[in-house]
Amino acid sequence: MFDSNRKKTFHSQALNRLTVLERLTWLIPVGFIVREIIYTHSEIEEVLHDSPSPAVIIALIIAILFVTALQAGFWFLLAKVLFHFARKQIMRNNSFITVEYLDYYRDKLTGLSPGTISLLTDLKIEPKKDRAACILKYENMGILKMEENRYIVNTDVPEFASLRESDRFLLNALCNGTFNAQKEGNWIYMLQKEAVADGYLTSRLSSTDKQKETTSTCSRCVLGCSAPLFFIVIMSFVFYAFKDRVNAYFEILDALPETASFGEQTNYLLQYPEYLPVLAGLMIMVLLFFLCLIIPLLVFVGTISSGFTKAHFKRTTLGNQMTEYIYGMKNFIHDFSNLSEATQNELVLWDDYLVYAVVLEENQQIVNDIIKRRKSL
Numbered sequence: 001m002f003d004s005n006r007k008k009t010f011h012s013q014a015l016n017r018l019t020v021l022e023r024l025t026w027l028i029p030v031g032f033i034v035r036e037i038i039y040t041h042s043e044i045e046e047v048l049h050d051s052p053s054p055a056v057i058i059a060l061i062i063a064i065l066f067v068t069a070l071q072a073g074f075w076f077l078l079a080k081v082l083f084h085f086a087r088k089q090i091m092r093n094n095s096f097i098t099v100e101y102l103d104y105y106r107d108k109l110t111g112l113s114p115g116t117i118s119l120l121t122d123l124k125i126e127p128k129k130d131r132a133a134c135i136l137k138y139e140n141m142g143i144l145k146m147e148e149n150r151y152i153v154n155t156d157v158p159e160f161a162s163l164r165e166s167d168r169f170l171l172n173a174l175c176n177g178t179f180n181a182q183k184e185g186n187w188i189y190m191l192q193k194e195a196v197a198d199g200y201l202t203s204r205l206s207s208t209d210k211q212k213e214t215t216s217t218c219s220r221c222v223l224g225c226s227a228p229l230f231f232i233v234i235m236s237f238v239f240y241a242f243k244d245r246v247n248a249y250f251e252i253l254d255a256l257p258e259t260a261s262f263g264e265q266t267n268y269l270l271q272y273p274e275y276l277p278v279l280a281g282l283m284i285m286v287l288l289f290f291l292c293l294i295i296p297l298l299v300f301v302g303t304i305s306s307g308f309t310k311a312h313f314k315r316t317t318l319g320n321q322m323t324e325y326i327y328g329m330k331n332f333i334h335d336f337s338n339l340s341e342a343t344q345n346e347l348v349l350w351d352d353y354l355v356y357a358v359v360l361e362e363n364q365q366i367v368n369d370i371i372k373r374r375k376s377l
Contacts, residue, residue, distance in 0.1 A: 010122060043262065
């Protein structure tokens with residue numbers, strides 16, 4: 001049986017950003033409420049000018065909220081679905097199964113390139129950050145240096161012979177100033193191929209994984225089809241519960257003068273409190289009909305969005321073990337080494353840890369400095 005205690009998750013900047021964005025979606029209905037108040041301020045002032053009773057004020061608030069729900073509902077739910085599915089997929093990419101139950105690891109990650117570390121962290125390459133980590137690594141090794149505002153490769157360094165294909169490709173592109181989008185894609189492909197060859201990742205999904213993916217997709221499709229049917233059933237019950245009183249209620253509404261103000265309409269309807277449940281039922285039916293229309297679309301959009309963030313690799317048992325070392329290293333750097341607050345000049349004795357700090361997103365300032373220096377060439 002799967003032990004959830006063995007599962008750990010990297011809290012990357014991408015995951016943190018999505019979490020914040022998902023919370024900020026609540027500003028959408030707030031914005032629509034403000035918009036509705038601004039657009040109808042003259043009508044609201046007219047209602048308030050007549051010294052309305054508490055019942056009229058409550059009715060006014062309910063009316064604004066109901067209109068806002070219809071206007072903002074689609075955009076709010078769409079944003080929620082997009083961010084939820086994207087965040088869920090990123091969490092899946094960032095999660096791994098522990099092998100040795102390590103919380104901290106301080107030994108050097110010998111044999112792991114910055115690209116491999118990045119792949120094991122969240123199953124993808126972040127070109128800007130990982131390229132900066134590689135540049136820093138080459139400089140620390142004495143392979144890469146800057147002369148007259150351009151990068152120079154020192155092939156006399158003994159460590160140069162141990163460089164892999166992806167390292168040589170990146171160094172060549174950096175020194176020639178030909179690192180473009182196409183070569184970036186080639187570099188990423190090389191890194192992925194090397195991680196698979198080393199036994200850390202596998203690009204093939206097992207039959208179990210394919211079955212889980214198919215089951216998940218089918219579940220969402222069933223939800224997208226069954227939810228509207230469920231709402232239609234509820235709408236039917238509401239309709240049959242009030243069908244004998246709906247006609248009478250509409251006759252009461254027809255008796256209202258067309259020139260009646262909102263306050264007069266509210267006070268008039270309050271003379272028939274027995275029909276307030278009918279009004280509530282009609283409002284519920286409108287909202288349910290609205291949900292019937294948009295839920296299939298939201299499920300479809302959510303399924304498509306999750307496909308864009310879905311990783312094409314998964315960690316092997318060896319990959320999980322190495323990922324746990326990386327996880328422990330990230331905790332060590334964050335909690336004990338103060339690398340996240342240090343500058344490059346203060347870290348002469350911590351060169352390898354500095355590379356780890358960059359690739360593990362523990363020192364964003366150094367990433368920006370390295371990229372800025374490269375762009376100035």
